[in-house]
Each structure stands twice: as C-alpha cells, then as structure tokens.
Amino acid sequence: MKIEARDYRSGLPLSISIEKGVYKKIERIANSPDSLSFPWIAPGLVDLQINGFGGIDLNSEGLSSEQFEILCRKLFENGCTHFLATIITRPRNSYQKYLQKLNQLHCALPLNCIGFHLEGPFLSSTEGCRGVHRIEWMMKPDLSWLDEVMEASGEKVKLITIAPEIDKELSLQFIRKAVALGSAVAIGHSEASWEIIESAVIAGAKLWTHLGNALSFVVPKFQNVLLDVIASDLPYASLIPDGKHVPMVAFRALTKALGSRVILVSDAMAGAAASPGIYHLGDREIVVDPQGKAIEKQSGRLGGSTLRPFDGVFLAHKMTGIPWWEWWDAYSVRPAEILGIAHGLKEGNEASFCIFDLSPRPNLRELYHKGKKVYSSS
C-alpha cells in the first residue's frame, strides 16, 4: 500500500509504502501543484489516561465486550492508535478479578488498547489531592499487590500513578519493582516534595500525572508541587489541554517552564464524545454539563474530562500559540517513549497514523492501525 501525504513536521510531501503493518519506505517527493492538496500525515495519538469514552465507562463492573469495542472504535475516530485503559482507585480485593476481565476483553479485541494505567490506590488522601478517588480504598504501597495485578493483567499494567510521600521508603521499593516488572511509574494525586520527587526519579519514576489537577486550591508561595516538579529531574509531566482542568494562563506558564517535558492526556471519562447527561466513573456519578464540564455530583469536583484527543492538539495550540505539530509530538511520540514504544513516521515502525486536513478546520479524514484503515470520515 502507498500513501501520499504531507509530513506533519515539515509540511513536505511524502510517499509512504506500507507492508505487513509497518512503514517499509518513506520518501520525500517533489513539490507539485498536486502535492499542495495532499492531506497531512502524523503518527497516531497515544493517550495514557482513558477512563471511559463514547458513553462507556472502563471502571464499571458491567463492561461488556460490545461496549469495549465501541469505546476502542470511538477512540480511533478521535485519532488514538494507542491508549491505556485507566482504572481509578477501587477496593484492593477487586483489582485481580477486574484486571483479568479487562485483559480478556483486550486479548479478544487487539485494537488500540495497549494496556492499563492504574491510577491509585496508593494516592494522597488529603482533600486537595484525592480528586474523586475514594479515601477509604487508598492504602500504602504494597509490593504483593504489584505481583497480583501484573499476573491478573497478563503483564499489561504499563503505568501506575502513586503518591510517594505517603511512605517514602516503601514507595521507592515499589517504583523499582514496578519498573523491573515492565510498568512505568508516575507521581500524581500527590504533594511530594522536591526531595521525594528526586528520589523517585532515581528509583525510575518518569512522569507527573495531570499536573495542576488533584492539587490544593491554595498552595504555599515557594514550596509547592508546581515549582517542585518544574525544578525536578522528572522527565515528563502530563497536562489536560481542555481549558477546563488547567486555565489558559496557567497552561501557558507550565508549558513555557516545562518545554518538551510536557505530554498531553485527555483523562477522558464516559461523557467524552457523548451528549451531556449523567455518567459513571466507577461508582461515582458524574454530571456532564452542556459545556462539556464533567463534575462529580456529590463533591462538585472535576471527574475526568470530555476532551476528544484529536481536538486536544489544536486546543493546546490555541491556548499557547506553540505550533500544532509540536503539540502533536506531545500527544504521540513522547507518551509512546514513556512506554518504551518506537512510534513516529520512521521506516520499520508500526504504521499507525492519522490522515487529516487543517482547513477549513482540523478534521480527521482517516486512521490507520498497523497498516489497516480502521476509520474513514467519508
């Protein structure tokens, strides 16, 4: 199969041949009147945090294989060739069974879900940090839990978010073990100090999960998580670019300070790519208002987002003025790096990519997964 399209980074026309699901040859071709009308090509988006999508909650016990397939395909429609199904804090004794079930669904349908992100249960229970996670299910890091979830998930836990300050020594052991077992570790829902962040980085932590959210409304002037993360050696921090989780000015400030350490995530919940109404995030009830804000009914806190990944790239561009193609890397190649996946328009890589137009407005035309067209807007 051969595709002609414009490279998202350079704007130059490319001819790309694909064989057995990988890029066989990528060649620059001469500009011509024809090539100016080529659509754009860019590597598929990689979202490390999908709690739900298209009306479907990944945290609900009743999740069926039909629903799982709808969710995966809705994410194709919105630019994601890779995503991590994200499980928020739940009772300790329920992880094994639920991950076995998710792994069965995933194995029966090898589409864009590439594993699981466990956000909790080792999070900070302080009011600001907990978000919509339930305090009674939170606990200190537990090394035997790690063996259990790895086994139950078929070794597909790829990211775990923890708050290392709840027990520093145990957390460092936990991070080392998780990394050795093949999972990346993020810090999040946390008030870890700079010193603890630095120790966690040495132990192998790579990311801060949704920086700026799950944080107290009032923070000390100099000693606060935002400055500590910026000053740390943590390689990456994720931001939710919906304009609701991190307001525009803060988004610009964090982006300027963090530069190419920023990655984008949606933190999408069931109400994303669905109508306003009431949805679930596990046992929590979340109301999605007509503006797309997802609010937990009981507490009034944000409970995930309704952001569509493809839109996220252009919203981040609009908020910052930083070129959209740089944001595209922050939502594709860089998150893939965290998971150790070679992604991007390069010979030998898996041919999972988006074909899109920019005018009159950004529009995803087609999506290819492992060399196969799995979505077409026409």
Ligand SMILES: [Zn+2]
């Ligand atoms: Zn969270």
